[in-house]
Amino acid sequence: MKNTYLVWAGKVWLGLILFFLYAPIIVMAFMSFNASQYYQLPFDFSLKWYEKLGQNTEILNAATRSILIALATTVIATILGTAASLALFRFEFRGKRFLQVMLFPPIAIPWLITGTAMLIFFYGVGLGRGTPSVLIGHVALALPYVIVVVSARLATFDPTLEEAARSMGADSWTVTRRVTLPWIASGIIAGALFAFAVSFDQFVVSYFLSEPGDSTLPVLIYTSIRKGFTPEINAISTIIIVISMAVMLFAARFSNFGGER
Amino acid sequence: MSTVLARQNRLKIVSLLSPAYIWLTVAIFLPLSAMLYFSFLSDVPFGDAEWHYTSENYQAFFQTSTYATLLWKSIKLGLTVTVISVLVGFPCAYVLAKAIKGKSREALFLLVILPFWSNSLVRIFCWAIVLRGNGVLELGLNAILPFEVDVNLMFSTPAIVIGLVHSYLPYVILTSYLALQAIDDNLIDAARSMGANKLTILWRVILPLSLPGLLAGAVLIFVPVVGSFMEPRILGGRVGTYFGTVIEDQFVAVFNWPLGAALSFILLAVVLVILATASPALRRAQT
Amino acid sequence: MADVSVQNVTKTFGSLKALNDVTMHFPDGGFFALLGPSGSGKTTLLRAIAGFIFADSGSIHIGDQSVEHIPVEKRDIGMMFQNYALFPNMTVADNVGFGLRVRKVGAAEERRRVSEALELVQLGQLGDRKPHQLSGGQRQRVALARAIVTNPKVLLLDEPLSALDKSLRVDMQIELKRIQREIGITTIFVTHDQEEALTLSDKIGILRQGTMIQAGPPREVYNNPVDVFTAEFLGEANILTGQSGLALSSGGADIKLPHSATPQSTLAVRPENMSISISEPDGDEISKLPATLVRRIFAGAMATCVLKHNDNTFKVIARDQDIPDLPEGGEIWLSWKPEHTIVVPEGSVGFDPN
Structure with a gap:
């Protein structure tokens, strides 16, 4: 029937898009296992680029720094974001709507603008470039994501559960710890994973805030690409992609993202 | 009694909210204000440099056509990428939301938005590998086609557009999907029971109802593309000079920060105008 | 206007037999109720008559026309949904006029018939409102006007009153019956409320687990139930x-x-x-x-x-x-x-x- 043709065409379209989205990533990963320095075919399997990577202290240092910054961002943004979400959920007060709207500029304004503005400001207050500035910037970018994800989970929470707990004599800290937090735990975990991904993948803001020679992994990759690319970059890029996709798969599991509600 | 409670509540609200919002203020809102201030300076006020207040940086934008031309070029790039992404992504979102059911839908949806959360720089680098002369695309095409072709899309506008579409396509799929999924299937059944064919249903029911989501996706693509600089640099080479790359240059190469701040602020103004125009739609997409 | 005849219709979803050899005749101009507990197949039967689903075997006639291979949009039916399914982006008048516009009756004719239909359901003044500005009962009337404005051969109602509260529900029952009598349209409606079925219909069909247990005038079914299930389900x-x-x-x-x-x-x-x-x-x-x-x-x-x-x-x-x-x-x-x-x-x- 006519209908089934349309459905088929749609599925083929979806398949093409998935191909478009994944093919270049697969090609890049593939090339990291190719011995030729100039990406020449035929394919000659080799792990030499990964071995070289293991000896490249500059890249390894940058990777360590990126992971540490991402972990610190995750901890700070998750705690601050969850606290803010709880306040926004539990209380009615003047200016609440304004505070919610304030979450959008960090997401919506291009990172080029945010990044250059941070550079100017941090220089102005004497902090300058470097890891502390990068960390402050990353937390600010990750916070709105944590608040949005945790608030979404809180929205599914029935406030009468808190009232019930209180009617049984629990004080508000006990209510939070024993009733509210367990319910939103999955949202908090998802928010934390989002925060990690935002920081770990962040390039633009890090680019303006990193000290040369003391940069994060994406910044190092960018400068290397501009010097001319080598399969070593493929190798580290492959590792990055695998890590960030794995983190996001976990986040998706916990946030019930796109699932049926 | 009630005032004590109110005070307690206020204390709780402040202690829960202030860490997050002070952080946002320090890292986002004060820097934006500082940038506005800087854009009116003649030179950076650090060290022993001479500086005074001036509007020269803004005049530079209006006096020479260079910056305006580049801004327009960036806006055109934003429109191109947005239109292509919408045309490609909306049908995809529709198939996901209405033609595929159950577990496989969830899995496919996740597959579509997963790359979006991987490193955008790395994904642009992937395209550099694919598109370069003697690259995988050329080798692949020559393996299939009976005649020799010379494909070197690298360092061209199409390369930039392809890379950006790849980066931002998942946005429009995500927002359209959420909007489409929210459309009650009964509405489609109702339209059919009144004799509407598929095209009428698409045009009169589905499109109007998913428009807020579609617009939200379009804005979410357009805004960052107008401010993009890394993608044009890597994939565009010499043709990759845009408004974003000029701003980047002011900060990392030319070190004319006040001019960079002014240009950034002009870009921010453009972005804010677009966000404000689209905000009714964005608000509706949210709910 | 037409009669509807369902003969030996069977429909399975996977391993579930949603309709099992169902046969029932709905004479022209009558008001019929399909009654049963949830999962009994009553809605499946209604959707098969509407044409949203196609039966595995058996035949369905609307008037003289065999409709097994005709999709919904060509069947010339009117349908009212449980949640009304009003288009939120259109005004009341546009909602009601949708089917007419699809049939390309022309602007003047559309306006005339829309206002006629709105008069019939006593909503003459509200054509410019959006659905979200209406009360539950008013939405219900819009949905009804929308279902009948094209003069369909048959009116199908899927638990149309279940979202209303008790008193409004009784009002709407009377209203529905009045309008049905006035335009004389063959009407089939699905409900799980036995009282509603007994009040409204000329004939009821009771389904359980996809099987038609008993069909007949309400009084007859009530006084002579064919088994314990029917006796207990109906009253x-x-x-x-x-x-x-x-x-x-x-x-x-x-x-x-x-x-x-x-x-x-x-x-x-x-x-x-x-x-x-x-x-x-x-x-x-x-x-x-x-x-x-x-x-x-x-x-x-x-x-x-x-x-x-x-x-x-x-x-x-x-x-x-x-x-x-x-x-x-x-x-x-x-x-x-x-x-x-x-x-x-x-x-x-x-x-x-x-």
Whole structure:
């Protein structure tokens, strides 16, 4: 029937898009296992680029720094974001709507603008470039994501559960710890994973805030690409992609993202 | 009694909210204000440099056509990428939301938005590998086609557009999907029971109802593309000079920060105008 | 206008038999209810008639036309959905005019017929409103106007009143019946509310697990249920199975069996047909048994009494003033006339589809 043709065409379209989205990533990963320095075919399997990577202290240092910054961002943004979400959920007060709207500029304004503005400001207050500035910037970018994800989970929470707990004599800290937090735990975990991904993948803001020679992994990759690319970059890029996709798969599991509600 | 409670509540609200919002203020809102201030300076006020207040940086934008031309070029790039992404992504979102059911839908949806959360720089680098002369695309095409072709899309506008579409396509799929999924299937059944064919249903029911989501996706693509600089640099080479790359240059190469701040602020103004125009739609997409 | 005829329709979803050899005839201009518990297949049957789903086997006719291979949009039906399914992006008038615009009747004609339809449902003034500005009852009327404005051959209603509260619901029942009579359209509606089905319809079909158990005029189905399920589903019933019937014969009970019954037959008596007295009632014809009053529940004009005889519980519904004043736990007599004893065929699901 006519209908089934349309459905088929749609599925083929979806398949093409998935191909478009994944093919270049697969090609890049593939090339990291190719011995030729100039990406020449035929394919000659080799792990030499990964071995070289293991000896490249500059890249390894940058990777360590990126992971540490991402972990610190995750901890700070998750705690601050969850606290803010709880306040926004539990209380009615003047200016609440304004505070919610304030979450959008960090997401919506291009990172080029945010990044250059941070550079100017941090220089102005004497902090300058470097890891502390990068960390402050990353937390600010990750916070709105944590608040949005945790608030979404809180929205599914029935406030009468808190009232019930209180009617049984629990004080508000006990209510939070024993009733509210367990319910939103999955949202908090998802928010934390989002925060990690935002920081770990962040390039633009890090680019303006990193000290040369003391940069994060994406910044190092960018400068290397501009010097001319080598399969070593493929190798580290492959590792990055695998890590960030794995983190996001976990986040998706916990946030019930796109699932049926 | 009630005032004590109110005070307690206020204390709780402040202690829960202030860490997050002070952080946002320090890292986002004060820097934006500082940038506005800087854009009116003649030179950076650090060290022993001479500086005074001036509007020269803004005049530079209006006096020479260079910056305006580049801004327009960036806006055109934003429109191109947005239109292509919408045309490609909306049908995809529709198939996901209405033609595929159950577990496989969830899995496919996740597959579509997963790359979006991987490193955008790395994904642009992937395209550099694919598109370069003697690259995988050329080798692949020559393996299939009976005649020799010379494909070197690298360092061209199409390369930039392809890379950006790849980066931002998942946005429009995500927002359209959420909007489409929210459309009650009964509405489609109702339209059919009144004799509407598929095209009428698409045009009169589905499109109007998913428009807020579609617009939200379009804005979410357009805004960052107008401010993009890394993608044009890597994939565009010499043709990759845009408004974003000029701003980047002011900060990392030319070190004319006040001019960079002014240009950034002009870009921010453009972005804010677009966000404000689209905000009714964005608000509706949210709910 | 047309009659609808469903013949031997079967539909399976995976391993679930949603409709099992269902046959029913819906004569032209009548008002019909499909009744059953959830999962009984009543909505599946309605959607098969509408054309949203296609039956695996069997045939469906609307008028003279066999519609098995005709999709919904070509069937010329009107349908009302449980949640009304009004287009939120269109005004009331645009919602009602949608089907007309699809049929390209022209702007003037569309306006005329939309306002006619809105008049019919008494919403003449509200054409410019958006659905979210309307109350539940008003939305319901818009949905009805939208379903009938194209003069469809048949009107299909999927639990149209279930979202309304009780009093509004009764108003809408009357309204629905009035409009249906006025335009004389064949109407089929799905409900799980037996009272609604009995009030509104000329004929009801009772489904269970995809099978049509019984179809007929409400009074007939109510008075002659084909099995215990129907007896209990349609109204309430005190069931006396053969075994308990024997047990009941002891201890002063005297139950008169109709001619068609054997001592093993299952009997049913409606609660409103039983009466209560303090002294043993007279008369040879009357069935009677002594019982203990367990509880008396006052509900305005009527009251419900729960009674016990040995281990059997009975329910009696009577006017409050007709029930003797007696404390709970008191001994009384339960009696009913022989014509109120219903003989329920044992385990039978076969019936005459006409």
